[in-house]
Amino acid sequence: RYGYFGKDKPEVVRLLLCNLSGCLTDGQIYMSADGLEMVSLNTRDSLGIRMLQKEGVEVIVLSSSDNPIPKLMGEKLSKQIGCEIRHNVEEKLTEVERLRKDRGLVWKEVAFMGNDEPDVHCLNLAGLSAVPLDAPLVSLNAAKYTCHSAAGRGALREFAEHILLLKKKAKSQMEQDRIHRDTF
Amino acid sequence: RYGYFGKDKPEVVRLLLCNLSGCLTDGQIYMSADGLEMVSLNTRDSLGIRMLQKEGVEVIVLSSSDNPIPKLMGEKLSKQIGCEIRHNVEEKLTEVERLRKDRGLVWKEVAFMGNDEPDVHCLNLAGLSAVPLDAPLVSLNAAKYTCHSAAGRGALREFAEHILLLKKKAKSQMEQDRIHRDTF
Amino acid sequence: RYGYFGKDKPEVVRLLLCNLSGCLTDGQIYMSADGLEMVSLNTRDSLGIRMLQKEGVEVIVLSSSDNPIPKLMGEKLSKQIGCEIRHNVEEKLTEVERLRKDRGLVWKEVAFMGNDEPDVHCLNLAGLSAVPLDAPLVSLNAAKYTCHSAAGRGALREFAEHILLLKKKAKSQMEQDRIHRDTF
Amino acid sequence: RYGYFGKDKPEVVRLLLCNLSGCLTDGQIYMSADGLEMVSLNTRDSLGIRMLQKEGVEVIVLSSSDNPIPKLMGEKLSKQIGCEIRHNVEEKLTEVERLRKDRGLVWKEVAFMGNDEPDVHCLNLAGLSAVPLDAPLVSLNAAKYTCHSAAGRGALREFAEHILLLKKKAKSQMEQDRIHRDTF
Numbered sequence: 242r243y244g245y246f247g248k249d250k251p252e253v254v255r256l257l258l259c260n261l262s263g264c265l266t267d268g269q270i271y272m273s274a275d276g277l278e279m280v281s282l283n284t285r286d287s288l289g290i291r292m293l294q295k296e297g298v299e300v301i302v303l304s305s306s307d308n309p310i311p312k313l314m315g316e317k318l319s320k321q322i323g324c325e326i327r328h329n330v331e332e333k334l335t336e337v338e339r340l341r342k343d344r345g346l347v348w349k350e351v352a353f354m355g356n357d358e359p360d361v362h363c364l365n366l367a368g369l370s371a372v373p374l375d376a377p378l379v380s381l382n383a384a385k386y387t388c389h390s391a392a393g394r395g396a397l398r399e400f401a402e403h404i405l406l407l408k409k410k411a412k413s414q415m416e417q418d419r420i421h422r423d424t425f
Numbered sequence: 426r427y428g429y430f431g432k433d434k435p436e437v438v439r440l441l442l443c444n445l446s447g448c449l450t451d452g453q454i455y456m457s458a459d460g461l462e463m464v465s466l467n468t469r470d471s472l473g474i475r476m477l478q479k480e481g482v483e484v485i486v487l488s489s490s491d492n493p494i495p496k497l498m499g500e501k502l503s504k505q506i507g508c509e510i511r512h513n514v515e516e517k518l519t520e521v522e523r524l525r526k527d528r529g530l531v532w533k534e535v536a537f538m539g540n541d542e543p544d545v546h547c548l549n550l551a552g553l554s555a556v557p558l559d560a561p562l563v564s565l566n567a568a569k570y571t572c573h574s575a576a577g578r579g580a581l582r583e584f585a586e587h588i589l590l591l592k593k594k595a596k597s598q599m600e601q602d603r604i605h606r607d608t609f
Numbered sequence: 610r611y612g613y614f615g616k617d618k619p620e621v622v623r624l625l626l627c628n629l630s631g632c633l634t635d636g637q638i639y640m641s642a643d644g645l646e647m648v649s650l651n652t653r654d655s656l657g658i659r660m661l662q663k664e665g666v667e668v669i670v671l672s673s674s675d676n677p678i679p680k681l682m683g684e685k686l687s688k689q690i691g692c693e694i695r696h697n698v699e700e701k702l703t704e705v706e707r708l709r710k711d712r713g714l715v716w717k718e719v720a721f722m723g724n725d726e727p728d729v730h731c732l733n734l735a736g737l738s739a740v741p742l743d744a745p746l747v748s749l750n751a752a753k754y755t756c757h758s759a760a761g762r763g764a765l766r767e768f769a770e771h772i773l774l775l776k777k778k779a780k781s782q783m784e785q786d787r788i789h790r791d792t793f
Numbered sequence: 794r795y796g797y798f799g800k801d802k803p804e805v806v807r808l809l810l811c812n813l814s815g816c817l818t819d820g821q822i823y824m825s826a827d828g829l830e831m832v833s834l835n836t837r838d839s840l841g842i843r844m845l846q847k848e849g850v851e852v853i854v855l856s857s858s859d860n861p862i863p864k865l866m867g868e869k870l871s872k873q874i875g876c877e878i879r880h881n882v883e884e885k886l887t888e889v890e891r892l893r894k895d896r897g898l899v900w901k902e903v904a905f906m907g908n909d910e911p912d913v914h915c916l917n918l919a920g921l922s923a924v925p926l927d928a929p930l931v932s933l934n935a936a937k938y939t940c941h942s943a944a945g946r947g948a949l950r951e952f953a954e955h956i957l958l959l960k961k962k963a964k965s966q967m968e969q970d971r972i973h974r975d976t977f
Binding site for chain 3: 822826830859914929930
Binding site: 457471498 | 631632635636637638639640641642643644645646647675676725726743745746
């Protein structure tokens with residue numbers, strides 16, 4: 242209660258980083274004989290991204306170098322979800338650290354959604370972190386929040402609501418603290 | 426029991442409005458590298474629309490401006506489900522109010538199926554309203570009926586059966602009232 | 610036990626009729642902006658058809674006129690599942706009656722898998738009948754067997770195993786009856 | 794405990810054989826009117842294959858002659874999962890025996906993932922064997938391990954983790970035995 246004295250900046254999420262494959266998509270890659278490759282997105286997750294952006298949270302989607310997305314597809318996906326996609330991310334932690342420092346943020350202000358072993362460090366470090374319901378055990382254990390929705394079926398939307406709820410609570414707590422400060 | 430005296434018009438649904446994305450589809454958008462975009466419909470839902478039309482209920486599908494459907498795709502979808510699709514709906518309530526008034530209907534005669542935050546007003550106002558099983562909490566709370574089927578997997582069909590059952594009950598109740606009136 | 614005296618023909622299924630959409634497929638139709646239309650089949654169901662054919666059961670798939678399948682697609686589907694597809698079936702019962710009589714079969718020798726209201730008559734009449742797990746109530750009530758698998762996800766395969774098991778039982782029962790007859 | 798004396802070679806899996814259709818894919822084949830055919834893979838399963846390879850387990854995927862995959866599609870799938878696919882396998886057991894003997898392995902060193910009746914022999918013989926959650930009863934009964942994940946939705950990944958866990962246990966057991974041997 243007293244920690245907020247002399248400090249107005251709320252400790253809330255300002256940046257959400259999220260995997261493309263296995264978080265925003267369900268991890269399925271559709272392939273045809275003549276070289277067509279498809280993935281699918283859910284409009285509910287796109288809406289979740291918009292909800293965060295409207296509340297001032299920057300959203301960046303990370304695409305791993307393990308599952309490279311063709312350039313044109315990346316552009317279409319980016320347009321559909323309405324945010325930037327970073328392609329060919331080799332080392333998740335390195336990339337997330339760079340993005341965090343570039344924005345002058347502390348880990349408490351970063352939310353991270355991952356779904357597998359390479360995401361464990363970020364899941365541990367981020368102020369808020371989540372995995373979809375169907376994530377493997379190794380990432381389930383590291384995440385602070387396990388979604389009730391599966392990957393590519395609203396998991397990001399659910400995490401977005403979770404983030405916004407906590408943000409609202411933090412703000413109202415700070416507001417109350419300010420009142421206490423002014424009163425006594 | 427007495428309210429029906431001197432009034433023959435049954436208070437039953439005459440118009441069903443339903444979201445395209447997230448109600449009639451499961452919200453998934455399939456995307457390929459070369460710009461192909463796909464959505465999927467379930468034949469069970471198309472049958473539900475036909476069942477309603479056969480009983481004199483008009484069905485109109487609403488497509489939001491957030492997820493614009495290419496023109497040719499819209500025409501194909503419309504042909505598949507056998508009813509009109511209104512494209513680029515910006516404000517759900519405004520559009521629904523316009524459609525309702527154009528037909529001289531009261532809210533009790535309108536059924537609405539939605540699936541997210543922008544649908545809350547209509548879910549509250551419509552005489553009958555429903556959301557698919559997998560809808561976010563905000564819309565679940567506003568809907569009068571929660572389907573056991575998920576979006577794009579028979580939710581509309583289920584709601585159609587619900588509407589027709591209530592319509593049948595209302596008619597038989599009115600019939601009984603008429604008999605009472607004539608008898609006493 | 611005595612009913613089989615003087616009658617050697619086993620009362621077992623010789624013909625299986627099954628809906629294409631909503632039984633063999635999951636009812637989903639995928640549509641793109643440029644007119645591409647897709648449906649999906651499960652290899653497990655194709656294997657079920659082969660199992661029945663190997664035991665002398667003829668399999669014919671019925672495609673309703675409500676959801677016409679393009680000609681080329683029909684040919685590809687037919688090749689994939691390894692049996693005939695009857696297209697543009699208008700009245701299910703009429704078509705099934707015709708197929709049954711053409712083969713000189715009684716209803717007890719016909720198995721039928723359906724999934725909706727137009728299938729109710731056939732589900733009631735057929736010696737063995739089934740619906741997928743996710744079929745609407747109206748057909749669930751008429752079917753003698755409800756699959757644990759959903760449409761397009763192994764329901765036909767499951768029904769095939771059910772048919773073959775009963776066929777085996779009937780045969781062993783007749784064998785026993787024959788022994789009894791010879792002994793006493 | 795005494796069995797390891799004089800024998801240093803660990804009894805752990807060195808080769809994993811897995812069905813393409815119904816294990817690595819969910820068995821769905823998507824078909825369009827103009828001859829397009831698609832299957833889907835999950836990136837989680839691809840990651841499972843990489844995990845095994847990194848620990849020195851060779852992975853080979855078997856594609857049955859019942860569901861022939863077009864050549865170009867096979868090449869794309871093979872590249873996506875990062876391992877060899879054997880096409881047109883007629884008799885599962887014959888092929889697996891050949892692969893096993895070519896590498897001078899005993900059955901204890903072979904892991905096998907199957908999903909249907911033609912796989913029963915291999916499921917029985919392999920040192921470790923598994924089926925996806927949604928496999929038919931005949932293969933469920935033969936497998937030593939039943940995955941909690943469905944085919945094409947992480948079943949292979951789950952089996953990979955199971956194999957690596959047992960491999961680790963076997964190694965640590967052998968290490969302990971070696972210490973015992975040296976101490977007494």
